[in-house]
Amino acid sequence: MAKKAETVEEKLRALYDLQLIDSRIDEIRNMRGELPLEVEDLKDEVTGLTTRLEKLNNELQLIEEQIKSKKNDIEEHKAAIKKYNEQQKDVRNNREFNSLTKEIEFQTLEIELAEKHIKEFKANVEHKKSLIEQTSERLDVKSNHLEHKENELNGILTETEREEKALIKKSEEFAAVIEDRLLNAYTRIRNGVKNRLAVVSIERGASAGSFFTIPPQVQVEIAARKKIMTDEHSGRILVDAALATEEREKIDDIIKNLK
Incomplete structure (x- = not known):
């Protein structure tokens, strides 16, 4: 069994990885649409x-x-x-x-x-x-x-069927390393928003997809990766742009190997 994420940074990476995997599953399902x-x-x-x-x-x-x-x-x-x-x-x-x-x-x-x-x-x-x-x-x-x-x-x-099955398995693997409290919060936020994004990165001083600017001091705290920070307007969990880039590259490689 995979080791549980212990530090805040590990938890943030695991949450963002899970979001990237789940977003790809959403993308596949949206291709099927109605x-x-x-x-x-x-x-x-x-x-x-x-x-x-x-x-x-x-x-x-x-x-x-x-x-x-x-x-x-x-x-x-x-x-x-x-x-x-x-x-x-x-x-x-x-x-x-x-x-x-x-x-x-x-x-x-x-x-x-x-x-x-x-x-x-x-x-x-x-x-x-x-x-x-x-x-x-x-x-x-x-x-x-x-x-x-x-x-x-x-x-x-x-x-897409083969990729979707592999992604669902990966989603379960990533979810397994996240503590229940955080996983429940992630699921609740994800189910409560239209685009199903529960974890987003900071882009141009605001959370992705939002027009509300995040104060510089809060951005510094997010980049420090010492505690779980959420967007006060949307409730989404926030990660810094550098972490997001690193994890996107990692997950992109994983997805490519699944196809």
Whole structure:
């Protein structure tokens, strides 16, 4: 197990090293940005459209079966009419003739009703076909977009995954040498700021990224590396520029060897 940082300078170096490693991890993750979520959303959309398309095709098939059934019914009604017409030739009285006439009228009405239903079904078929075409087009667009985004994400992952895993391991190694109290403060500050910088160097008389000038006497104390100093405006832990340069060079070499 790595030896814990004991002097203030060792603690400052360890904190800044950890910040540099974690910032590189942040950079890699920012490269991915919203891509993983975008890919998941697109997958959900493609799944939803595929399910909708399948449902529409099933509904279309059902309607076409109903049309076929109605056409069969019409043929049966026509056959019945033909049969009743033949029977009317052999009737013995008006009662039988009228009864057959009613049957013929009933069968004729059934044909008209079936034809009406077929007309309605055919209109529904056209509507379903239109929906199927629209859904298919949207599915094609979304599928192509998904493929593009997956390729983009996979490219970034292939390029950075190995480095990210190695950096996470290094981050754990650097964190292990920092006492819990400081590590907790580092994590709290890091989680509380947008750029996730908990440890920053002095640049042109101010903490990096800040416009507030640090008094010369405070800068001297920071450069002395005798105690942990924080920026009174942002709460970030401060290190002097010389220490920052040395540690950046060291961490840059480590990162290069991880790639």
